[in-house]
Amino acid sequence: MIRLDTQDAGFADAFAALVDARRESSDDVSRGVAAIIARVRAEGEEALVDLTRTLDRHDLNRTGWAIDPADCAAAYEALEPGLRAALDLAAARIRAYHERQKPADSDYRDDAGVRLGARWRPVDAAGLYVPGGRAAYPSSLLMNAIPARVAGVERLVMVTPTPDGQVNPLVLAAAHLVGITEIWRVGGAQAVAALAHGAGRIAPVDVVTGPGNAWVAEAKRQSYGVVGIDMVAGPSEIVVVADGANDPDWIAADLLSQAEHDTVTQSILFTDDAGFASRVADAVERQLSTLPTGAVARAAWDANGAIVVTTTLAEAMPLVDRLAPEHLQLAVDDPQALFDRVRHAGSVFLGRHTPEAIGDYVAGPNHVLPTGRRARFASGLSVLDFMKRTSFLGLDESALAELGPATVALAEAEGLPAHARSVALRLRLNR
Amino acid sequence: MIRLDTQDAGFADAFAALVDARRESSDDVSRGVAAIIARVRAEGEEALVDLTRTLDRHDLNRTGWAIDPADCAAAYEALEPGLRAALDLAAARIRAYHERQKPADSDYRDDAGVRLGARWRPVDAAGLYVPGGRAAYPSSLLMNAIPARVAGVERLVMVTPTPDGQVNPLVLAAAHLVGITEIWRVGGAQAVAALAHGAGRIAPVDVVTGPGNAWVAEAKRQSYGVVGIDMVAGPSEIVVVADGANDPDWIAADLLSQAEHDTVTQSILFTDDAGFASRVADAVERQLSTLPTGAVARAAWDANGAIVVTTTLAEAMPLVDRLAPEHLQLAVDDPQALFDRVRHAGSVFLGRHTPEAIGDYVAGPNHVLPTGRRARFASGLSVLDFMKRTSFLGLDESALAELGPATVALAEAEGLPAHARSVALRLRLNR
Known part of the structure; x- marks a missing residue:
């Protein structure tokens, strides 16, 4: 963690370094991914069987290519009732928020007597990547599948790796909840290639979304133009703007909620109260010692965390804009005044009682958001990502x-x- | 040109081959483009000077880096009055159409007392690529710049190569009309790299749009994620659905208006009247012999043109959907019935008196449209491409x-x- 003060000599350079710091993997996976895509296009199912045997250690022709919707229904029914109710609540609220994103068609005649307009239609088919293992989040599945459903996409296909043949019951339960019935046990770049180009029993789709590792992200990037994709995603980040009247423990937990995701995530606090800054730093240390995910969170906080002390909170806002953060919490009594000054952020969390985690699960807005300063030009996942517009003229x-x-x-x-x-x-x- | 009939044995295979035919360059420019981007990032202005000297045969430090807005104003004033009025009309109508695309913000409180919403803001800066030489179209400049202006983008930057130092007066006039004052005499992949990453006096932008050759397109693709880009564009195409009551010469001219752009463009006619199909084919031949752009148009028509005879026009519509054409003309008395069946098309031109060329210039809808079957998932350029959405929660x-x-x-x-x-x-x- 670095601590900066806008009054320090050298602040401008230090902050510029923070803005420019690249946390994205520079591993050159692009050649490997290109080879996998070429193989899937040339060999189809055979390539999927072979790569799955090597990478996920099971034989698709023995374990079965598809996950049975009945297994998803059973996983949903077997959920602990409180958890099932939480998942239901999340799905209902996400659906309600996204229903309002449905675009309106236009059709009018102008003064010259020209008929003009635009018509929105869903894509025919969308493919949803769901990671296997630790990062298999049912919440991500809801956040990707529900906008597609609201858009009216008829064919929704899920691909997910099942290492050693093992499935994740929470993911299956979420798939049942959103009504996905076509689920293939393939993952990695080869799954994205199969969705984009088709491979035997897996018919091609029009849009591919969903989180994944560097190989999946690169495969999506290389498939952009063959299919539509959601934005290239990098490590997650949170910026919290807080005055000294907050409970330091609340703010520390907010910073750590981002840090626990991955060692490359970033958490930054802006405050106008130097004493509060120190109290939050102490609270972070205290909480790290008891957090089950403390090892990951500590690595992220040590490497990428920052606390910036400003003279006023207003002074923080142009600095926040330069970071264009994925998540921005405004933990003050009157967040609106600060919010009015925000130009670039993926999603904003207003006031002391709106921790970012609420937005990850049940609030309704999408949690798939632009990272790595991309909120300068990109938006969170929405119904529009699963639709396209046809203009017309008569x-x-x-x-x-x-x-x-x-x-x-x-x-x-x-x-x-x-x-x-x-x-x-x-x-x-x-x- | 190939002629198919849905009643022929082998039609399904022949049509599938037409759908799958790839007209996009497979030249491997990606390594060359990656090298240019790396050079611009490492060397900045020096790389631009050197590449411009080699590729455009002039010295930026002698000819000047920037084009003076006063030169643009002079070019506009010097236009033949009829042409100037045409450009003014086009700009006004494009602006009026795009004004309606401005998205509405939302801000509401739900039953749980949660404040929810989304807010749209323009990007800070947009870069517009304008090709030099033969394909320097003032209409393209209007189609790219006006949506950015309507979005509210404050900084609009144009880059354009000036081979041998020569500028295109029509392009300068159009730049004046839309109020672009920052214009750099650089082109190619190096210009896209400068816009995406910044290079000395050229500050980076947030979105890069505009047409270009394979190097420019690949540079945009490689910059996707660093900046936003418009869709990867391929060769242009038109599909005309016409009954036998049309004037064959009108329809032939429509097909050739696409063919004259480039030898890789595609023009396809669907008709339910075999005699009319022959009359159009004859008219195409007749017109080609007198067309100043006949050599290009003939090459495109011979290589990629097609006439498909169907039993009914309704039968044509699912076939059209498989092509997901950039431009679709429905040349019948009642185009609405056919239009209702269209799922995938970039832009649709309704009725006998709506030739596609009207949409290229003055009608209002954008002429930057998805090609190569991308209308399955992509839309034409719009105000939304220059804005982004911030969700919020309280x-x-x-x-x-x-x-x-x-x-x-x-x-x-x-x-x-x-x-x-x-x-x-x-x-x-x-x-």
Whole structure:
């Protein structure tokens, strides 16, 4: 953890270094991923069997390619009732929030008599990657599948590795809850390749979303354009802006909730109270000693954590914008005044009683958010990621008479005579 | 040109081959582009000077790095008045159409007392690539710049190569019309790298859009994630669905308006009238002989053109969906019935008096559209490409009491105890 003060000489350089610090893996997996994609395209199912045998240590033709929806239903029924109710609550609230994202079509006639508009339609099929092992989160499955469902996607396909053939019952339960019935036991770059290009029994999809390791992320990046993908995701991050009136333990827990995800995550506190800064630092140390995920969280906090002391909280806001954080908590009595100054953030958590973790699970907004300063230009996952817009245009003879001559002039100026001719013929101009 | 009939034996295979035909360059430019990006990142302006000297044959430090806005104003004033009026009309109509794309923010409180919403903001800076030479189209500049302006982007940067130092007056005039004042005389992959990463006097931007050759397209693809980009674009295509009551010459001109762009473009006619199909084929031949761009158009038509005869026009629609064309003309008296069956198309042109060329220039909808079957999942360029959405969330004590326990249950089930603790501490639960 580094501690900075805006009044220190050298603050500007130190903060710039914090902004520019790259936490993303620079491992060159791209050649390996390209080879896997090429293999899946050439060999189809055979490549999947072979790679799964090597990487996940089971034989798809023995364990079975698909996970039976009946197994998902059974996993859901077997959930401890409190947990099942929590999952139900989360799904219902995520659905309600995303229903409001459905875009409106337009269809109107303008002064020139031209009919204009745009029509949104869901993609035909979406593929959802769900990691295996430790990072297999049912909440992620809900956050990816529900927007697709709300968009109206008819075919929703899940791929997930099952190392040694083992499935994760929580993930199966979540799949049942959102009604996914096509589930393949394949993972890694080869699963993304199968979704993008198709491979035997796995028919290709139009959009691939969902979290994964560096190989999965690179496979999605290389498949961009063949299919749509959600944003390239990097390590998670949280920025907390807090005044001295907060309970240091609450804020410390918020910082650690990000740190426990992975050793490359980042947690940053901005405060206008130097004493509070120290109390939070102490509370972090105290909590780390009892946290079951303390080893990971400590590594992340030590390497990437920061506390920045500013003269006022207003002074913090342009600094926060430069970080464009994935998660931003504004832990003050009147968060609106600070929120009004935020330009770049994935999601904002307003006030002292809105810890970021609420947004990870049950609040409703999507927890798939732009990381690594991408909130400058990217948005969280939404219903729009599973839809596309078709514009349209209709002219009658009189509208064409009004717009045609300008089209002819521009097409000729651009050296495109067939463009000009397609209009001129209809206007009975001699060209 | 190939002619198919849905009643022929072998139609299914022949049509599948048409759908799968790849017209995109498979030239491996990716290594060359990666090298250029690495050079620009390492050497900054020096790399730009050197590459421009080699590729565009002029010295940036002599010809000047920037194009003077006064030169753009002069180019606009010097336009032939009819052409200037056409450009003005195009800009006004494009602006009016895109104004309607501006997304609405949301901010509401639900039954649990949770404040929820989403807020859209423009990106800070957008970079617009404008090709030099033959393909320097002022219309493309309008189509890329106006959505950014409507989004509210404050800094709009144009990069364009000026081979041998020569500028294109039409492009300068269009730049003046949309108010672009920051214009750099650099092109190619190096210009995209400078926009994405910054290079000396060229400050980095957040989004890069605009057409370019294979090197530019690959540089954008490799910069995806560092900045936002518009969709990877491939060769252009048009599908025309027409009954026998059309003038064959009109439809032939429509097919050729796409073919004249490039030898890799594709034009396909679907009709339910075999005699009309022959009349259009004859008209294409006749028009090719007098078309100034006939050599390019003939090469495209011969290699990639197709006429498909169906028993009914309704039969054509699922076939059109498989092609998911960039442009789709429905040249019939009642286009709505056919339009209702379209799932996948970039833009649709309704009726006999709506040639696609109208949409390229003055109608209003964007002409930057998904190609190569990408309309299955992608949309045309819009105001949304220059904005991003921040979700937000605000809970008070009572709302947290309602949602907190479910969050704790899910966080613990996922093995994330710090997530659970950040909520439990606020609920005064002992964890």
